[in-house]
Amino acid sequence: MPPRCCVHPRRPVSRLVPDAPPIESMLVTPAELSAQLLAIVNGALERRGATPVTIEDVSLDRPKNRDHGDWASNIAMKLAKPLGISPRDLAAEFAEGIRGIDGVASVDVAGPGFINIILDAAAAGALAKSIVEQGAAFGRNDALAGQTINLEFVSANPTGPLHIGHTRWAALGDSLARVLRASGATLATEFYINDAGNQMDNFGASILAALRGEPTPENGYPGEYIEELAQRILVLRPELLELDDADAVPLARELGYELQLSEIRESLERFNVHFDVWFSERELHAVNEATGESAVDEAIHRLRKQGHVFDDDGAVWVRTTDFGDDKDRVIRRGNGVFTYFAADAAYYLSKSDRGYAHKIYLLGADHHGYVHRLKALAGAAGDDPEKDIEVLIGQLVSINGARLSKRAGNIIELNDLQAWLGVDALRYSLGRYPADSPLTLDPELLQRRTNDNPVFYVQYAHARTHSVARNAGESGVDRSAFDASLLTHETEGALLGILAEFPRVIRQAAELREPHRVARYAEELAGAYHRWYDNCRVTPLGDEPVTDLHRTRLWLNDATGTVLRNALGLLGVSAPERM
RNA sequence: GCGCCCGUAGCUCAGCGGAUAGAGCAAUUGACUACGGAUCAAUAGGCCGGGGGUUCAAAUCCCUCCGGGCGCACCA
Numbered sequence: 333m334p335p336r337c338c339v340h341p342r343r344p345v346s347r348l349v350p351d352a353p354p355i356e357s358m359l360v361t362p363a364e365l366s367a368q369l370l371a372i373v374n375g376a377l378e379r380r381g382a383t384p385v386t387i388e389d390v391s392l393d394r395p396k397n398r399d400h401g402d403w404a405s406n407i408a409m410k411l412a413k414p415l416g417i418s419p420r421d422l423a424a425e426f427a428e429g430i431r432g433i434d435g436v437a438s439v440d441v442a443g444p445g446f447i448n449i450i451l452d453a454a455a456a457g458a459l460a461k462s463i464v465e466q467g468a469a470f471g472r473n474d475a476l477a478g479q480t481i482n483l484e485f486v487s488a489n490p491t492g493p494l495h496i497g498h499t500r501w502a503a504l505g506d507s508l509a510r511v512l513r514a515s516g517a518t519l520a521t522e523f524y525i526n527d528a529g530n531q532m533d534n535f536g537a538s539i540l541a542a543l544r545g546e547p548t549p550e551n552g553y554p555g556e557y558i559e560e561l562a563q564r565i566l567v568l569r570p571e572l573l574e575l576d577d578a579d580a581v582p583l584a585r586e587l588g589y590e591l592q593l594s595e596i597r598e599s600l601e602r603f604n605v606h607f608d609v610w611f612s613e614r615e616l617h618a619v620n621e622a623t624g625e626s627a628v629d630e631a632i633h634r635l636r637k638q639g640h641v642f643d644d645d646g647a648v649w650v651r652t653t654d655f656g657d658d659k660d661r662v663i664r665r666g667n668g669v670f671t672y673f674a675a676d677a678a679y680y681l682s683k684s685d686r687g688y689a690h691k692i693y694l695l696g697a698d699h700h701g702y703v704h705r706l707k708a709l710a711g712a713a714g715d716d717p718e719k720d721i722e723v724l725i726g727q728l729v730s731i732n733g734a735r736l737s738k739r740a741g742n743i744i745e746l747n748d749l750q751a752w753l754g755v756d757a758l759r760y761s762l763g764r765y766p767a768d769s770p771l772t773l774d775p776e777l778l779q780r781r782t783n784d785n786p787v788f789y790v791q792y793a794h795a796r797t798h799s800v801a802r803n804a805g806e807s808g809v810d811r812s813a814f815d816a817s818l819l820t821h822e823t824e825g826a827l828l829g830i831l832a833e834f835p836r837v838i839r840q841a842a843e844l845r846e847p848h849r850v851a852r853y854a855e856e857l858a859g860a861y862h863r864w865y866d867n868c869r870v871t872p873l874g875d876e877p878v879t880d881l882h883r884t885r886l887w888l889n890d891a892t893g894t895v896l897r898n899a900l901g902l903l904g905v906s907a908p909e910r911m
Numbered sequence: 912g913c914g915c916c917c918g919u920a921g922c923u924c925a926g927c928g929g930a931u932a933g934a935g936c937a938a939u940u941g942a943c944u945a946c947g948g949a950u951c952a953a954u955a956g957g958c959c960g961g962g963g964g965u966u967c968a969a970a971u972c973c974c975u976c977c978g979g980g981c982g983c984a985c986c987a
Contacts, residue, residue, distance in 0.1 A: 397930070406929060409967065419967070443930055444967060489987075531987050551986095647985055658914075658983080665985040672987050700915050701982045727916065728981070765924070770917060770980065777923095777936095783949055784936055792949050803946040840927065852925060855934070862950055871946045889946095911949070 359458035360435035360451055362832055365403060366392045372429035373407055376422075380415060394829055398822070401440065401448035402456060402829055409445040419445030456828045457816025457884070463831060463891035464811075471898050475839040477516035482688035483509055486600070486607075487524040490593040491535040493557055494600070494746040496729050497696055500771070502746070503762040503904070504726065505694050506605040507847035510902045515842035520688065522609040524679060527589060528617055529672065536585025539565060543573060543584070555743075561588050599746050603755055604904040616678040617670075628670050631678035632663060640712035650677070652708035655717055661705055673705060680709045680721075692845070693723045694767070700725045724845055726767035731775050744775070752779045756905045760787035763903050764851035786855050790896065791908055793858035797893030798909040800870050804886050807871040811890070813883040823864040824888065830860050834895050838902070847902070854899040861892045 366387060374384040385407075395404045408423035415422065420441055427439040427447055435455030440448045463470045485505030488498045509521045530551075538552035542562040548554045565587045566572065572580055600607070616627040623630070632648060635641045640651045646666035650673070653660050663674045683691050693706060703723045710721040731744070749758050764786065765771055804810075819828065834853070841849040870885045872878055897907040 391927085391929095393927090393929085395930075396926095396933085400930070404930085406968095409929080413967075446930070526987065529987050534987095645985085649985095662985045667985080669985085671985065675987095697916065697981050699982085703915080725916070725981095730980080768916060769924075772923070774923080782936095786935060788949055789935080792947085796947070796950085800946050807946080809946095844927075848925085852934085855925095859934085863952095865946080866942095866951050869946065873945065911947090 359462055360433075360455040361459070362392060362403070362836060365433070365449070366390055368433050369405060369407070369426075369430065372426055373411070375429070376425055377411070377415075382415060385411070394833060395448070398826060398829075400442065400446070401450045402825070403449040403451075405447045405449070406445070408441075408447060412445065423447050452817070453820050453825070454815075454817035456825065456832070457819035457888070459828055459832055460816065460819070460884075460888040460891040461814050463894055464887055467894055468898060468901075470894060471834045471838050472514050472516070473835050473839045474516040476512060476842055479517045479690060480688055481512060481517050481519045481690045481692060482522060482683045482686075483512070483519060483692045483694070484522045484524055485694035486605075487522075487526070488596060489526045489531060490589050490596065491531055491553055492555065492592065494596055496731075496744045496746070496749060496773075499603070499746045499749060499758070500729055500762045500767075501694050501696065501726055502600060502603055502605045503759045504767050504847060506603075507759075507763050507850065507903050508692075508694070508841075508845060510904070511838055511841045511847050511850065514838050514902060517842070520608045521606065522611055522683075523607040525593065525610060525612045527593075528613040528675065532585050532589065533581060535588060536581040536583075537577075539584040539588045540572070540577070540580050561591055564591060599750075602750060603746065604759065611679065611682075613675050613679070616675050616682070627678040627682065628674045631681050632674065634681060635663075635677060635709075635712045638712055638714050640708075650708065650712055652705055652712075655704065655708035655711040657704035657708050661708075676706070677709050677713075680706070681713060684713065684715070689720060691721050693721070695723060695725055697725055697727050722845075724767060727770040729771045729773060731773055744778075749778065753781055753785075756791070757781070757785045757787050759904050760790075760851060761785055763905075764848050764855075766846055766848050786851075787905060788911075790854045790858045790900065791905070792911055793861045794893055794896040794900065794907045795909060795911045796865060797861070797889050797896065800865070800889050801886065801893070804870050804882070804889070807878065809871055809878050809882045809886050811883060811886055813880045814887050815880050815884050818881045818884050819888060821864075821868050823860070823867045824885075827857075827860045827864045827888065827892065830857050831891060831895055834899070841902075850899050850902045854896060854903070857892065857895060857899070861896075864888075864892075 369392060370385070370387050370390045373390055377384050389410070390405065390407050392403050392405050395401060405426075408426055409419045412419035412422045423441040423445040427441055430436055430439045430447065430449060435452050436449055437452045437455075438450045440450075442448050483505065485501050485508075486494070486498050488494055494502070505521070509519055512519050534549070534551050535553055537549045538554075538558050539562050541547065541549055541552065542558050543566060548558075562584075565584060568587060569583065572583060575583065597610070616631075619626050632641060635650060640654060641663070642649050642651060647662045648664035649660045650663050651660050661673055662671055663677065664670050680691065691710075695702065703725065706723055707717040707721055711717040715721065753761070762771075819825075830853075834857075837849055837853045841847050868885060870882055870889050872882055900907045
């Protein structure tokens, strides 16, 4: 392989064409290019009397190998067969049309029928200025405009601290929320507090036992944190030790609940995770004085009206098998007590009543057996289980292959993780993997707080854009001129191509519910920036004069900083200007 | 037994049906009298768990087997 040469194949076309439009209008975005390609394709289809295709069918990709151009399309190969033409001939026909698009430098047909497109340097480079001008808004899109979404995640029991599993959902859920909003969705994030049921009494009894120096009761909660809660409670209410169980358990329960919940909220706040709504399960059981009924009672009536509720063996059931569950589920037990499922039904309806047509649940893999039941709830409520509810299942985190459990004593808490790694590194290392990928962490590596986390690579790139800008300012390089046709170095073409993709990355992350794509993108962008930095100077060396090339590169530098900051922001990670 | 998820470099993991499968870490070797070396360049490392199928094209979709995780309550 010969050494890479610094001469870029692009030519500054705007200087060769006498009546070139102003540089501003030369900007070719991927969206515009797709739209024009669509018109060309449909024109060809129309001439043949074939049915037109939509923008979704016209794929325009950035090839992995840059020898294949700035953009590539496989549309000819997809359409050739039904039309009875060879893919290469069809591609050649499309290519002819694409050559007429403003800002396109050249078009080739390659391999079995790929169409490879190379943009003018000016058309690709105009993006740098546009990004700087858009600032924080660059990357936002309207793919999800008009959608009203309720996103529930974490929802940990208030009977203990958040552990690493919750931490993963917190990082992913919060980033997903940011990505959905950046794509135009109207969104509320919710934390469902399971503060009803036996577990709360077990929690209270555990605290009380710790206070009295007794062993943890059966079904109780072991752990040092119980001891700590007990000591804090004792300071608040020393008389607790004098009371009978009947009075002491509820008091210990309520005080412990309050302390534990506020600790959870503070942990999440420190973790840059914000919930719009903290929803208490108790509200669903509270009896409305006007009607004499609770939200749970009412929910059962409403489901019954839809025809999916029946009575059997003294209990009340929901026919969840109508919606793919493997057995029907009890919603009210024979002894008159509601199941957990009943509160879930009421909670689901509450979300609908509050105006959220679309509900997303982010659950751990240990709850995947619950998916059919939740879908059935949507169906039983008269909604569409395929559209109105979406349950995302995240795989669990393991440590060196060992399963985490309280019993094994290897539970790792969010607060410890934050202390070891720092918020940025922790959020990033949990946010850069898809939810359905099982994740194995090395506890020693976590505690070591090393710089091998990719977050530092990305943050350093951002800090470097600021350092370059500071130096540029001192050397008299400013943004008073911009000539995109000067951005001809191959690392500049690569950098611009990646910058152009940012809006699509956000959109894709939102539509696929995969916020980790933003992190992977940020790493790619940081790499392209570091390589550019090594090849292209923004400030002149020594006595060299400041030229428009330096000024234009400053725009590109600042554009990269903007996109890195925007990307890190979507991940809830800070973008430091110095490190 | 039934169901869901996952098997990709030594390790941790990316990879919307496209061209020569990638990154970080670990290993080896280079690069500052150049805007911050927390960087860059290069080398090495792969039957993408096995086998069938669909397709012009499969790590990706379908079937099957093997291996791992998780779940199968009138608990919460």
